[in-house]
Amino acid sequence: MAVYTDVAAEDLADFLIHYDIGELLSYKGIAEGVENSNFLLHTSRGSYILTLYEKRVAKDDLPFFLGLMQHLAAHGINCPQPVVNRSGEALGVLAGRPAAIVNFLEGVWPRKVNTAHCAGVGQALAKMHLAGADFPMSRANTLSVSGWRALYAAAEPRADSVQTGLCRLLGTELDYLENDWPRSLPQGVIHADLFPDNVFFLGDKLSGLIDFYFACNDILAYDVAICLNAWCFEIDHSFNVTKARAFLNAYEKVRKLSVAERDAFPLLARGAAMRFLLTRLVDWLNVPPGALVRPKDPLEYVRKLRFHQSVKSIGDYGIEQTGSMA
Amino acid sequence: MAVYTDVAAEDLADFLIHYDIGELLSYKGIAEGVENSNFLLHTSRGSYILTLYEKRVAKDDLPFFLGLMQHLAAHGINCPQPVVNRSGEALGVLAGRPAAIVNFLEGVWPRKVNTAHCAGVGQALAKMHLAGADFPMSRANTLSVSGWRALYAAAEPRADSVQTGLCRLLGTELDYLENDWPRSLPQGVIHADLFPDNVFFLGDKLSGLIDFYFACNDILAYDVAICLNAWCFEIDHSFNVTKARAFLNAYEKVRKLSVAERDAFPLLARGAAMRFLLTRLVDWLNVPPGALVRPKDPLEYVRKLRFHQSVKSIGDYGIEQTGSMA
Numbered sequence: 001m002a003v004y005t006d007v008a009a010e011d012l013a014d015f016l017i018h019y020d021i022g023e024l025l026s027y028k029g030i031a032e033g034v035e036n037s038n039f040l041l042h043t044s045r046g047s048y049i050l051t052l053y054e055k056r057v058a059k060d061d062l063p064f065f066l067g068l069m070q071h072l073a074a075h076g077i078n079c080p081q082p083v084v085n086r087s088g089e090a091l092g093v094l095a096g097r098p099a100a101i102v103n104f105l106e107g108v109w110p111r112k113v114n115t116a117h118c119a120g121v122g123q124a125l126a127k128m129h130l131a132g133a134d135f136p137m138s139r140a141n142t143l144s145v146s147g148w149r150a151l152y153a154a155a156e157p158r159a160d161s162v163q164t165g166l167c168r169l170l171g172t173e174l175d176y177l178e179n180d181w182p183r184s185l186p187q188g189v190i191h192a193d194l195f196p197d198n199v200f201f202l203g204d205k206l207s208g209l210i211d212f213y214f215a216c217n218d219i220l221a222y223d224v225a226i227c228l229n230a231w232c233f234e235i236d237h238s239f240n241v242t243k244a245r246a247f248l249n250a251y252e253k254v255r256k257l258s259v260a261e262r263d264a265f266p267l268l269a270r271g272a273a274m275r276f277l278l279t280r281l282v283d284w285l286n287v288p289p290g291a292l293v294r295p296k297d298p299l300e301y302v303r304k305l306r307f308h309q310s311v312k313s314i315g316d317y318g319i320e321q322t323g324s325m326a
Numbered sequence: 327m328a329v330y331t332d333v334a335a336e337d338l339a340d341f342l343i344h345y346d347i348g349e350l351l352s353y354k355g356i357a358e359g360v361e362n363s364n365f366l367l368h369t370s371r372g373s374y375i376l377t378l379y380e381k382r383v384a385k386d387d388l389p390f391f392l393g394l395m396q397h398l399a400a401h402g403i404n405c406p407q408p409v410v411n412r413s414g415e416a417l418g419v420l421a422g423r424p425a426a427i428v429n430f431l432e433g434v435w436p437r438k439v440n441t442a443h444c445a446g447v448g449q450a451l452a453k454m455h456l457a458g459a460d461f462p463m464s465r466a467n468t469l470s471v472s473g474w475r476a477l478y479a480a481a482e483p484r485a486d487s488v489q490t491g492l493c494r495l496l497g498t499e500l501d502y503l504e505n506d507w508p509r510s511l512p513q514g515v516i517h518a519d520l521f522p523d524n525v526f527f528l529g530d531k532l533s534g535l536i537d538f539y540f541a542c543n544d545i546l547a548y549d550v551a552i553c554l555n556a557w558c559f560e561i562d563h564s565f566n567v568t569k570a571r572a573f574l575n576a577y578e579k580v581r582k583l584s585v586a587e588r589d590a591f592p593l594l595a596r597g598a599a600m601r602f603l604l605t606r607l608v609d610w611l612n613v614p615p616g617a618l619v620r621p622k623d624p625l626e627y628v629r630k631l632r633f634h635q636s637v638k639s640i641g642d643y644g645i646e647q648t649g650s651m652a
Binding site for chain 1: 332334335336337338350351352353354355356357358366368373430431432433434435436437438526527528
């Protein structure tokens with residue numbers, strides 16, 4: 001939650017001359033996005049989000065992210081749609097940073113997730129996977145299994161200071177995941193970070209998906225596993241099988257999981273828990289003294305990982321094991 | 327710039343049931359206000375600001391601030407107008423904090439102040455002073471001359487670590503101000519913090535005044551002196567007499583300064599510089615290690631104070647000395 005860069009009204013007015021979005025009425029730095037600076041713009045035409053990309057986002061990846069949002073929006077997905085300037089470009093420069101404007105999506109993200117939300121996100125994720133199928137660009141997932149060993153190495157020396165035995169748990173799990181990670185499951189464009197704060201609802205109806213800045217090409221069912229981790233556990237980290245059933249059934253109504261995807265699902269769920277456990281642990285161990293932003297608790301994902309380790313098959317997630325709905 | 331408190335969408339929806347402002351479409355924490363948490367709301371009726379009052383604002387002062395905004399708005403001042411709930415109350419409770427909703431003012435605050443801005447703020451300040459004349463509530467100014475000795479005491483032991491000789495400068499100036507501070511100038515409701523980030527413009531036209539959370543009863547011309555300090559110096563802290571002339575002339579077109587106010591003006595300008603110098607100095611000396619928010623530079627106001635010390639009369643601020651425009 002941060003605005004890293006202030007933008008002078010005069011500089012913004014100059015920037016907007018290159019866009020056909022009406023007269024600027026107001027703009028406010030908003031407390032969303034930890035990687036970039038975001039502003040909510042009001043113009044005589046409506047509301048927009050202006051994003052300044054800060055250092056942590058690789059500039060070379062921006063055409064992928066913006067192109068993906070354009071592609072998905074054109075294929076019926078409710079996501080921020082980049083506004084092109086008078087030269088047809090979605091990417092400009094403002095305050096010395098790469099900058100883009102997208103349309104503003106109304107909706108609020110649920111702080112208290114219910115089963116209807118889980119069904120909504122399941123359906124939307126599957127639609128996104130289908131809509132992304134013919135997107136021509138690609139981007140490797142640096143936070144997939146091949147990237148975990150380096151994160152583990154960074155966290156390993158002090159992991160046990162967070163929880164006794166954590167180092168050993170991670171090491172054993174990482175060996176297992178690296179050995180058994182599936183190589184031939186259907187791949188495509190995944191969101192890779194579809195947590196509740198990236199999904200908007202109006203009432204119980206899903207109104208949009210945002211924040212595609214972790215999107216990449218990877219195993220589609222791995223994206224499903226990330227969402228299951230993010231949406232189907234309670235505040236006390238206990239698994240809610242009703243939510244998982246609603247989520248997975250809604251996904252499968254749009255895109256059926258294959259037998260191979262179902263067989264691999266518990267492993268993918270462990271991998272998804274491992275990925276967020278590792279990045280949170282590294283952040284946790286590297287908080288600057290006196291920092292105002294408290295990092296997210298890595299132990300939440302230790303609990304989730306242990307749950308998935310106990311799972312025997314996708315049936316334990318609440319849906320029929322055999323795929324007999326096909 | 328901070329959002330201290332997150333608000334659950336579900337809690338906000340419950341809160342809004344008590345208001346007649348339409349259906350909630352979205353809300354974003356905005357990076358404005360250092361004392362409170364602010365959210366920009368979109369509803370089916372329009373845009374609003376929701377403020378949660380954090381600890382640094384005295385709860386007992388809220389009826390004064392909200393009542394003042396209602397009073398000023400009813401008297402033609404473009405300022406945030408509190409929205410009353412179905413019980414007729416402007417103040418509610420949300421997320422355990424006092425909370426209020428005001429209408430949203432379009433406009434942007436100028437990062438690069440020009441002469442037209444200065445004229446606009448001069449006119450608006452005078453109109454505000456007139457409109458506040460019959461506001462029935464009152465609030466003492468804890469940051470006026472009577473409060474400076476305590477700030478000086480807090481800063482004095484380490485003042486010279488910021489600039490050699492600063493302690494002596496402050497001590498001498500404080501003795502002078504306490505002795506000579508005027509006791510019989512016209513008083514009324516003052517804004518007390520009308521810096522550029524609290525004044526909105528659309529183009530060169532002033533569209534609104536915000537942030538009345540330092541408002542209080544004090545010498546009206548002292549408020550003029552605060553604005554002169556805030557608006558009529560350049561980035562390099564040099565005084566811009568053209569801006570000051572535009573500012574003061576625009577003020578006087580609406581509310582003429584008396585001879586006594588004019589005579590006292592250089593002293594009031596020194597006092598205004600002293601007030602911001604002292605609070606900035608105390609903040610500067612008390613930054614928590616590793617804090618992400620960089621405090622404002624107190625030395626800016628050392629430069630301004632020294633300038634005012636060199637002033638012989640209000641004529642040095644660019645307007646006619648004798649008040650012959652009357």
